[in-house]
Amino acid sequence: MNLDDWKSQIKRGTLEFSILLMIEKKQRYGYEIISELEAFPILAAKESTIYPLLRRLLKENFLSSFWQETAEGLPPRKYYTITEKGHEYLHSMKEEWQSLLAAIDTLKGEENHGESAE
């Protein structure tokens, strides 16, 4: 297993969380999500990842969507918003995330115990 495999596993495991966090803040459309994630190489994902993922989150009722006409010359956009169920799911995810971070911190701390004790 090399570093790239590991990174892509992290991406796969956290993309759903990241997308829900983005949509929780404000309603967003697919391309907007994809292009904003491009700012973070560890999370950047292609259309073939994001669109099907959004679709699954819709099917599982964590998100809802609506089409909205935009200003002249721009295409209609499909906006996603988070549902009540999505909020609950995201809340639990945040807790799990915190416990993961705490666990990793603990493990790192144990590893460097000799140095940090100084």
Next chain:
Amino acid sequence: MEKALNNYLETIDRYLRPMPASERVDIVKEIKSEMQELQSAGKAPEEILSRLGDPKVLAKAYLGESIAKNSKFSPKKVGTLIAFYSLAGTAWVCILPITGILAITFILCGLMLPLGGIVKFMASTLGFQAIADAIHFGFAFGEHSWELSAVAALPLSILFGGISFFAGWGSWRLSLWLTRKIAAIKERI
């Protein structure tokens, strides 16, 4: 809209045929929306297409998600599964049974050969000539064949048994590796 872009959308639509029409329309509309978004940002059709990538991959990703999302059996799902596996490549379907059968055959041969050699040798040295004669070891090339004596059969049967066993072991590892590879591909969708 450019012809190349329209073709792309039509290709997606065609690959998504196992899905309900309403979903298909929505998916295509969303991709079209992104295309127009990119166009109005001044991107050339070639850039847009290279960004979206192979339509087959994109369609497969949608089909893959729709397999994962519902676990209930339905004729629609069977259609989706068939579409997924035909896109995933039929090569696996041919390769895996071959490596699997090779593995079993070689390993069995690898075990039987030395066993036969040992029985023949033991029977011959202990004087059970009837048993020793019932087990034949030899080589055959076309019309020529050579029968081995019990003493020669022992080391040779162990040697060839070992070779066969390792060939079987290799096929077995290859089968496992292929299975894992397919599972990994499916998970990535």
